[in-house]
Amino acid sequence: MKKKELRAEMKQQLSSLEQSSYHTLSEQIMSRFFTLGTVQQASTIGITISAFPEVDTEGIIRALWEKGKTVVVPKCSPKDRTMTFYKIENFDQLETVYMQLLEPNPLLTTPVAPTNIDLLVVPGIVYSLSGYRIGYGGGYYDRFLMNYKGHKVSLAFDFQLRDDLEKEHFDLPVDLIITNEQMIKCHLYRDEDGQYEDSI
Template sequence: MDKKELRKKQKALLSTLERHIHEHKSFLIASRLFDTEEWKSARTVAVTVSNFPEVDTWQIIRKGWEEGKRIAVPKCRPKEKQLDFYYLTSFADLEKVFYGLLEPSPEKNKPAHPRDIDVVIVPGLAFMATGYRLGFGGGYYDRFLETFQGRTVSLAFQEQLAENIPVEYFDIPVEKIVSEDSVMKCE
């Protein structure tokens, strides 16, 4: 199965999760994330603003604020297929962009330099135990991770863990995957 077919299959699978199950699994994943060394030691966490049915990151952003962490949220530059991160201090400073996604408004948020980010929570649709992931297409995160020096973690529902994902030379694996059942150190 190629990446495009697998993306379609994973999106369909995620859309079958009922809201209350989704909420509970997201809560369990967030709780496990908060217990990781990556979270505890991070001063600055980079994370996307989730869109249902992805693992809910809104509660993760709130927890980061409560703990005094700096939260950096990505803004896509589609022409260059690059990510720019901005410090988010209020959900009111987000703007709706393509596909109904929410991103930081550059006018309302300060830029975050990649070297100041301690951990990036890397999104995806499917994940292998090796840390390779199927992203949403576009390769934004793989480009960003090429030069990123910090730690990488992905959040995944059990349904997103896969035996096999097509891996290409430019794909960069994450170091840990946190699901509702486990925290997996990727080898």
């Protein structure tokens, strides 16, 4: 199945999630996320501000603040499809942009270089066990990941995993996928030596 078709199919499946199931599954993913040694060791964590039906990240962000972590979230530049991450310390530092998405207000926040982000939570719609993903079509993360050298983790509902995912030459995989049912070390499903180590 082509990327466009898979994206459309999964969007429909995600939108049919009942709120009760959505919150329960998101909480299960959050619990697994905080068992990761990489999360515990990271000082600065990059993560998006989720919008339903993406895995809820609000609770994760609040818990990261409680643990003394630096949280940085992306602001997209539609002109050149690039992202800049900004440090946020509360949700009042966000502004509503296109499609009602929340992004950091540059007037209230400080930019953070990619080299200072220890762990990046990479969003997507569909994932393969080997860590490749279909995003939302903007290509922002594809561009950002080309120059990002830290750990890459994705959060997904288990039904977002597919084995018939097309891989293109510019696609860059994540190291780990955390779902409500499992944690997948993606290098085990790729024909290469994995570089992801973690104490779970």
